[in-house]
Amino acid sequence: MSLQYWERCLVTLQEEFSSSQFNTWIRPLQAEIGSNGDLCLYAPNRFVLDWVTNKYQVRIKELLSEFAGDEPAPNLVLAVRQAGFSKPTPPPPPPPVQKAPEPTPRTTPAAEPKFESGYSPGFSLMDDDRDGPEIEFEAPLSLGDHYVRPEPEPYEQGQLPLTPPNRKVEVEGGINHGANLNNSFTFENFVEGKSNQLAHAAAQQVAENPGGAYNPLFIYGGVGLGKTHLMQAVGTELMRHNPNAKVVYLHSERFVADMVKALQLNAINDFKRYYRSVDALLIDDIQFFAGKDRTQEEFFHTFNALLEGGQQMILTCDRYPKEIQGLEDRLKSRFGWGLTVAIEPPELETRVAILMRKAEESGVKLSYDSAFFIAQKIRSNVRELEGALKRVIANSHFTGRSITPDFVRESLKDLLALQDKLVNIDNIQRIVAEYYKIKISDLLSKRRSRSVARPRQVAMSLAKELTNHSLPEIGDAFGGRDHTTALHAIRKIKELQDTDSDIREDYKQLMRILTT
Numbered sequence: 001m002s003l004q005y006w007e008r009c010l011v012t013l014q015e016e017f018s019s020s021q022f023n024t025w026i027r028p029l030q031a032e033i034g035s036n037g038d039l040c041l042y043a044p045n046r047f048v049l050d051w052v053t054n055k056y057q058v059r060i061k062e063l064l065s066e067f068a069g070d071e072p073a074p075n076l077v078l079a080v081r082q083a084g085f086s087k088p089t090p091p092p093p094p095p096p097v098q099k100a101p102e103p104t105p106r107t108t109p110a111a112e113p114k115f116e117s118g119y120s121p122g123f124s125l126m127d128d129d130r131d132g133p134e135i136e137f138e139a140p141l142s143l144g145d146h147y148v149r150p151e152p153e154p155y156e157q158g159q160l161p162l163t164p165p166n167r168k169v170e171v172e173g174g175i176n177h178g179a180n181l182n183n184s185f186t187f188e189n190f191v192e193g194k195s196n197q198l199a200h201a202a203a204q205q206v207a208e209n210p211g212g213a214y215n216p217l218f219i220y221g222g223v224g225l226g227k228t229h230l231m232q233a234v235g236t237e238l239m240r241h242n243p244n245a246k247v248v249y250l251h252s253e254r255f256v257a258d259m260v261k262a263l264q265l266n267a268i269n270d271f272k273r274y275y276r277s278v279d280a281l282l283i284d285d286i287q288f289f290a291g292k293d294r295t296q297e298e299f300f301h302t303f304n305a306l307l308e309g310g311q312q313m314i315l316t317c318d319r320y321p322k323e324i325q326g327l328e329d330r331l332k333s334r335f336g337w338g339l340t341v342a343i344e345p346p347e348l349e350t351r352v353a354i355l356m357r358k359a360e361e362s363g364v365k366l367s368y369d370s371a372f373f374i375a376q377k378i379r380s381n382v383r384e385l386e387g388a389l390k391r392v393i394a395n396s397h398f399t400g401r402s403i404t405p406d407f408v409r410e411s412l413k414d415l416l417a418l419q420d421k422l423v424n425i426d427n428i429q430r431i432v433a434e435y436y437k438i439k440i441s442d443l444l445s446k447r448r449s450r451s452v453a454r455p456r457q458v459a460m461s462l463a464k465e466l467t468n469h470s471l472p473e474i475g476d477a478f479g480g481r482d483h484t485t486a487l488h489a490i491r492k493i494k495e496l497q498d499t500d501s502d503i504r505e506d507y508k509q510l511m512r513i514l515t516t
C-alpha cells in the first residue's frame with residue numbers, strides 16, 4: 001500500500017476542519033507505511049497523539065475505509081515519533097563558539113544557567129550581591145537582573161545610554177524579579193472556552209513539562225485574545241515551581257532593540273550569552289521580526305541553542321507562522337517543530353464567563369443579564385470587553401447606582417453609538433462584496449446563483465449578529481426581501497458553519513475585519 005490513502009485523507013480533513021485544527025493536529029502527523037502494510041501516523045509528542053486518538057481517529061478510520069472501497073482498509077497505527085525516527089528537520093548544531101554545554105537532564109525548570117564554553121562567570125544571573133564593577137546590559141536591565149562582565153569596557157560619549165555601572169536596577173511594580181512577568185496573568189484567572197481550549201491545554205502542558213516535547217510552543221491569534229496572558233501564565237507557573245528559574249519574557253521589539261544596541265556597543269557576545277543562558281524564553285508578537293534579517297539571523301542561532309539545551313521557548317504571533325511575510329523559511333519551519341496552537345475570538349458564552357470572572361475579581365456584583373448585554377455588544381476581543389466592563393464599574397462607583405442592563409446601556413452609550421456607526425448594514429454589504437469580489441448591487445439584486453446568493457446570506461447573518469436591526473429591517477435592506485428570507489439565510493449560514501470549512505473561515509475572517 002502506498003501513502004495515497006493518507007494523502008486523500010489529508011485533502012478531506014483539510015476541508016472538514018478549520019485551518020487551526022488542521023494545522024495544529026493533522027499537519028504535524030508524519031505518515032509511514034509499516035513493514036506489514038499498516039499506515040503509521042507519528043505525532044510529534046504525546047499531547048498531539050492523545051488529542052488525535054481521542055478526537056480524530058474514528059474519522060480517519062472512516063475515511064480510510066471509504067477510500068479503500070472493496071479492498072481491505074489499511075490498519076491504522078498511531079504513535080509518538082521516537083527520537084532517531086527520521087525527523088523532518090533536526091535542529092542543526094549551532095556554530096562551535098556558541099555551542100551550549102551538554103544539556104543537564106532535569107525534572108524541573110530550575111536547571112543551572114548555561115554559559116558558553118570559555119565563559120566562566122562564577123555567579124548567578126540573579127545574584128545582585130557581588131563585588132566588582134558591573135554594567136547592566138539592556139536585557140537584564142528590563143528584567144531586574146544584571147551581570148558582571150569580566151572586563152568592563154569604558155563608556156564613550158555618544159554611546160547609547162546603558163545604565164551607569166553599579167546602579168541597582170529597580171524592579172517595576174507588579175513585575176516579578178528577573179522575569180518581567182506580570183503577576184496578574186495566571187492560569188487561575190484565565191477563563192477557558194471553546195475558542196482558547198487548545199492553547200490553554202498546551203500552555204498547561206508546557207508549564208508542567210518545560211523543555212519537553214512542546215518546544216517551542218507557538219501561540220497565534222488576533223489582538224487582545226489572551227496570547228500574552230497564557231504565555232505569561234506559563235512563566236509565572238515555572239517561577240512558582242522554582243523561584244530561581246531564569247524565565248525571561250519580552251516583546252519581540254525589545255529583542256530587536258537589544259540586539260541593535262549590542263551591535264552598536266560591540267557587545268553581541270554578551271547579548272548571545274544572555275539570551276542563551278535562560279531556562280525559558282518567552283517572546284511576544286514575533287511578527288515584528290518580519291523584514292529584520294539580522295535579527296532573524298541572531299534569533300535563529302538563539303533558537304537552535306535553546307532547543308539544543310532543552311530550554312523552553314514560547315512565542316506568540318498575530319498569525320500562523322507560514323503566513324508571516326518577510327520571515328525566513330528556516331525560521332517558519334522551526335516554529336512548527338514543537339506545537340502550534342491558535343486562539344480564536346471568544347464566543348458569546350465565554351465572553352459572558354470572562355465578564356463575570358473579571359467583575360468578581362474586582363469585587364463587583366454583575367448580574368448574568370448585565371454581563372450578557374455587554375457580551376452581546378462587545379464581540380471583538382477580550383481587551384475591549386475588559387475596557388467596557390471597567391467603564392461600567394467606574395460609572396457605578398461614581399454614581400452609586402447598581403449595575404443593571406439599563407445602567408450598562410447608559411454607561412456604554414457613546415461606545416455603542418460609535419460601534420453602531422462603524423458596523424452598520426451598509427458597511428457590512430460593502431465589506432462582504434469586496435471580500436467575495438462581487439458588486440454591492442449583486443447583493444441587493446434578485447440573482448439567485450450560488451456565487452451571489454451565498455455572500456448575500458453571509459452578509460445577512462453578519463447584519464443580524466453585528467447590528468441591532470430586526471429581521472424585517474435586514475430583509476428590506478437587501479433589495480426589499482422579507483423577514484423569512486433573512487431568517488432562512490441566517491439558519492443556512494449557521495448550519496454551513498458546522499459543515500463547510502470555507503464558509504466557516506469566510507465568516508470568521510469577515511467578523512474579524514468588521515469588528516477590529
Ligand SMILES: Nc1ncnc2c1ncn2[C@@H]1O[C@H](COP(=O)(O)OP(=O)(O)OP(=O)(O)O)[C@@H](O)[C@H]1O
Nearest residue numbers: 189190191192222223224225226227228229382383
Ligand atoms: N480567556 C481569558 N480569561 C481571562 N482574561 C483574558 C482571557 N483572554 C484574554 N484575557 C485578558 O484580556 C486582556 C488582553 O489579553 P492579552 O494581552 O493576553 O492579549 P494578546 O492576545 O496577547 O493581544 P496582543 O496581540 O494585542 O498582545 C488581558 O488583560 C488578559 O488578561
